[in-house]
Amino acid sequence: MKKFYIETYGCQMNVYDSQLVKSILTSNHWEETDNYKEADLILVNTCAVREHAETRVRGRLGLFKAVKKQNPQIKVGLLGCMGQRLKERLLEEEPVLDFVMGPDTYKRLPQTLEKVYSGEKIADVKLDKNENYDEIYPRRDDPYKVSAYVTISRGCDNMCAFCIVPFTRGRERSKKPDLILKEVEQAIEMGYKEVNLLGQNVDKYQYEDVDFARLLEMVARLDSNMRVRFLTSYPQHMKNSVLEVMAKYENIARNIHLPVQSGSNRILELMRRGYTREWYLDRIKAIREIVPDCAIGTDIIAGFCTETEQDHQQTIDLMEQVQFDYAFMFKYSERPNTYAARNLPDDVPEEVKIRRLNEIIDLQNKHSYQSNKKDVGKTFRVLVENTSRRSEKQLLGRNSQGKVIIFEGDKKLIGQYVDVEVYDFTQATLLGKMKN
Ligand code: SAH
Ligand code: F3S
Secondary structure (H helix, E strand, O other): EEEEEEEEEOHHHHHHHHHHHHHHHHHHOOOEEHHHHOOOOEEEOOOOOOOHHHHHHHHEEEEEEHHHHHHOOOOOEEEEEEHHHHHHHHHHHOOOOOOOEEOOOOOHHHHHHHHHHOOOOOEEOOOOOOOOOOOOOOOOOOOOOEEEEEEOOEOOOOOOOOOOOHHHHHOOOOOHHHHHHHHHHHHHHHHHOOOEEEEHHHHHOOOOEEEEHHHHHHHHHOOOOOEEEOOOOOOOOOOOOHHHHHHHOOOOOOOOOOOOOOOHHHHHHHHOOOOHHHHHHHHHHHHHHOOOOOOOEEEEEHHHHHHHHHHHHHHHHHHHHHHOOOEEEEEEOOOOOOOHHOOOOOOOOOOHHHHHHHHHHHHHHHHHHHHHHHHOOOOOEEEEEEEOOOOOOEEEEEOOOOOEEEEEEEEEHHOEEEEEEEEEEEEEEEEEEEEE
């Protein structure tokens, strides 16, 4: 049997897609290896969301070029968003590549490989608004069976001005609820302890009369011992009905990721986000009222087109008001062909972007510290994910809020739920002691 090696960059959606690819290949006489040196086929599943993500992949391709020089039989394929964005151009720019595929063409991988092995160079990048990979089940291979990703919708129709995703992942489409439930049930049968429902904008999930609130409830009811997470919520579309379902089911994780991007109404409008700062703060209020123990996280972009010091201060001020439990923070990176690239000037100087980003990060560090401080003395149900990086005797797990807790315990507990009382903390983690 021939062996393939796959490397994955970017978001959870890509991790899931790589599992689909593994499933397609292993049912077509391929075997996976985690060592590229013994692979016949090297695959790189890529991200295009920021320029940096693409630079990293190009660097990696340099290494695979050297590998291929030693063994010219090897084939190298690039998958995912960067492939969709650059298409055949990549075959010219990166001669190491034998083929390029976008996120909607993986079903054709066996046929594509046949052509590739007969000497063709191929870019198969047609987006398909109907492709949901129905009846293809991801290959889940976590030895500890902790968390299973389940994609509920693909693509995105929001067209935020800065974002490449609608171009690389195509039109928004929701997967059939029956198939989602079946996939979750499979994960439960395999012994997975948590599912994570994925979509670029889960709040727009809609299949016939099933909206996201209904779907979430159906998934939560499958097994009250299984924790249900979801990602990502969208401020304009997040409805109270979703929050009410969360409040009703204890096994739905107390965590909402609600990207704000900016605290300035002027910038939000230029970003075409479809909500105002006031609307966003109202959504935060609703979360705090309906699901009081819910952690709230966000994404923030520093230095978007025309952002002034005043706009930036509005972001700082919004952060102060909300006090996010965690945040992912980026400096604006112009992506070719997006609305912003075509219509707005990328005019905030690099050093100003960096300075603003650092101010945002410093403030978030303070808020993360405060958020963790509040947890001292509390006991949480923790799903053990692994040993901690520092010591084999220490375990690392997550509570319902998604916070990382480190505590002493036996490796045998990995993949199980335990109760942990928090006695100390840092800005990044909680430190606890196992109960009973
Ligand atoms: N719908 C997805 C968005 C994926 S992109 C979600 O909400 O998770 C993830 C984050 O990357 C965005 O929320 C945004 O903060 C950031 N991002 C997207 N495009 C960017 C760009 N051009 N420059 C900097 N950050 C960007
Ligand atoms: Fe991107 Fe906005 Fe969709 S950030 S993925 S266009 S919700």
